[in-house]
Amino acid sequence: MRTKVAVGKSSQRRDTSLANMGLGKQECSRDMEIQAREIRESSNWIRQIVQKSHARNYSEDSTHSWSLDVPYTNDCETCVVAQTEDLADTGDGPSYELDSVPLIHRFGIHASGSLAESNCSTEGRLDLQQRSPTPKLKLCMFVLAHAGMIGYLCALWQLLANQTELFWHPILMSVSLVLATESVLLMQFAPWPAPTHKPTHVFHYIAHIVSFLLQIVGIVHYAKQPSSVQRSKQSAHKVTGGLAALLFGIQVLFGVYVTWIAPKVGGQKYGKGLYKYHRAVGYIVLVVQWAGTWFGVHEKWVQSEMAPNECTWLLVFSALVVGVLVPIDMSKFGVQPA
Numbered sequence: 369m370r371t372k373v374a375v376g377k378s379s380q381r382r383d384t385s386l387a388n389m390g391l392g393k394q395e396c397s398r399d400m401e402i403q404a405r406e407i408r409e410s411s412n413w414i415r416q417i418v419q420k421s422h423a424r425n426y427s428e429d430s431t432h433s434w435s436l437d438v439p440y441t442n443d444c445e446t447c448v449v450a451q452t453e454d455l456a457d458t459g460d461g462p463s464y465e466l467d468s469v470p471l472i473h474r475f476g477i478h479a480s481g482s483l484a485e486s487n488c489s490t491e492g493r494l495d496l497q498q499r500s501p502t503p504k505l506k507l508c509m510f511v512l513a514h515a516g517m518i519g520y521l522c523a524l525w526q527l528l529a530n531q532t533e534l535f536w537h538p539i540l541m542s543v544s545l546v547l548a549t550e551s552v553l554l555m556q557f558a559p560w561p562a563p564t565h566k567p568t569h570v571f572h573y574i575a576h577i578v579s580f581l582l583q584i585v586g587i588v589h590y591a592k593q594p595s596s597v598q599r600s601k602q603s604a605h606k607v608t609g610g611l612a613a614l615l616f617g618i619q620v621l622f623g624v625y626v627t628w629i630a631p632k633v634g635g636q637k638y639g640k641g642l643y644k645y646h647r648a649v650g651y652i653v654l655v656v657q658w659a660g661t662w663f664g665v666h667e668k669w670v671q672s673e674m675a676p677n678e679c680t681w682l683l684v685f686s687a688l689v690v691g692v693l694v695p696i697d698m699s700k701f702g703v704q705p706a
Contacts, residue, residue, distance in 0.1 A: 506556060506695045513553055513691025517546055519684040520661075527665075527674045534593070538664070540586030541609075544579040545657055548616075549692065551575035552654055556695050573623070580620050583613055605667055608660035615653045622646055644701045651696070658688060 501509075524542055528535055551572045558568045587609070626646045631639035662685060665676055 501695045509691045509695040512687050516687030523680050537590040540582050544582035547575045547579040605663035612657040612660050619653050
């Protein structure tokens with residue numbers, strides 16, 4: 369099926385025609401798959417045209433419009449496109465015929481609408497809107513979050529400088545938390561959709577597994593301490609920390625299922641459909657983990673014996689919250705921009 373998108377204002381020029389690619393509601397054929405693979409190499413055409421359209425200064429007297437005929441393949445990663453560019457300067461502008469545009473999300477174009485029941489067709493509306501935070505915003509938040517983590521480690525080290533009894537528990541838990549946060553921050557830069565064997569994804573897997581193991585070791589080490597060292601039997605820190613460890617374990621198992629088991633059981637579409645839930649649970653677990661750290665710093669005996677600087681910890685946690693949550697790409701959760 370076909371989708372028409374008009375970009376810019378067109379009052380005096382001819383309507384841009386939709387190119388009929390002959391796909392419609394027919395089943396996917398081997399010829400189409402071969403064609404999509406071959407034309408994937410020419411996807412830089414769309415990048416050039418998008419860049420040209422952004423660079424052009426639109427006005428009431430100029431027209432720049434597109435027509436797109438977009439049937440999706442099974443995995444929705446390659447769409448077949450026929451494009452005509454109408455330049456208002458001469459009225460006889462060049463036409464660019466593009467057959468395939470892989471991963472249109474890379475170019476700030478998103479598809480809204482529901483997939484059709486057929487294997488290869490869909491009706492959707494393509495809008496030239498940015499689906500994710502800008503690279504500059506992501507970079508600024510990335511730096512801010514790392515500043516918060518460095519400040520957190522420095523403030524923690526200052527608290528533990530004269531401590532020997534509970535030294536290893538906060539150290540192990542802090543390293544675990546920093547690894548988990550780092551893996552989440554790096555995944556915010558990963559394109560979507562993207563192969564799961566990329567270095568960023570590999571680091572994400574390894575960092576989370578190591579982080580979970582360190583967290584377990586830290587909890588076991590604390591549990592072996594005598595009651596005189598544990599100080600408080602029941603507190604918000606213990607409850608939140610135990611909940612964070614439980615959720616973290618479930619999240620790790622869920623990640624293994626989503627990445628390696630789900631695609632084999634229900635196919636690639638089913639596996640990718642679970643990614644948004646994995647991301648959502650991941651952010652929830654991270655928030656609970658940092659909340660446990662906050663409660664730990666504000667334990668009564670910690671406040672009385674170590675006297676942490678409240679302003680320092682408030683700045684540290686504020687930087688972390690803003691740096692991690694602001695650059696979240698809602699399109700990766702299936703949420704369309706307004």
